[in-house]
Amino acid sequence: MQISRRTFLLSTLLAPLAVLAIMSKPDSLLKSWSELNYGGKVIYFGDSEEKVVALTFDDGPDPRFTPQVLEILTKYKVPATFFVVGAQVERHPDLVREQVALGHELANHTYSHPELTKVALPEVFAEIQKDQLTILRFTGTSPSFFRPPKKLYNQDIIKLAGNLGLPTVLWTVCIENHSVKTPEAMARRVIGQAKKGGIILGHDGRLDRQKTVDALPAIIEGYQKKGYRFVTLSELLNGKASPKPL
């Protein structure tokens, strides 16, 4: 509890400083903060020599799809990383607590899923910070990665996230794609794009994601048949193992 509180106080104190730094753009200051906190970095895949991949899900938690995804991941003993939306975390805290208890990782996908390139920078800051604090409040864990909603970002947004200690993580292949209509075709396409260090994106909330859920077992089996092992983003990018083995 002490650590959570200290983190919260520290974040609150640093918040206005970070906004000021970005707004006034003192390049030397930004540079040093960037070097310290991976600012400006956008990650599409992990630099891995091993056959490892990270399965990631955006837009949850959502009671329609998240429990189904968790059941499949548990069945196959596969860890995943969930880029959760703070407003959804407040509505369904039991789901995020379950994700953490099962050994999955939580990451930052903003508090209310806005199009960040259309809002002012202080609001971008508030969105990222509020998601971070909401996740911390309900689970006691603090995300290490950020993903902008709908892949809408610019350099200021990436730097801001970096200055909050959050590298921006996009993806190598997305399960949902307009060229594929059925769960079978979705799975085939994703398996066909398997690569070492790959980051797979799926969704477990907001829109109807049943096809994604239905494609998931075949995707996992396809990757495992090719000799791939699933890891959390932290393990893929920082070499840090899942907090609790499945």
Ligand SMILES: [Zn+2]
């Ligand atoms: Zn999203």
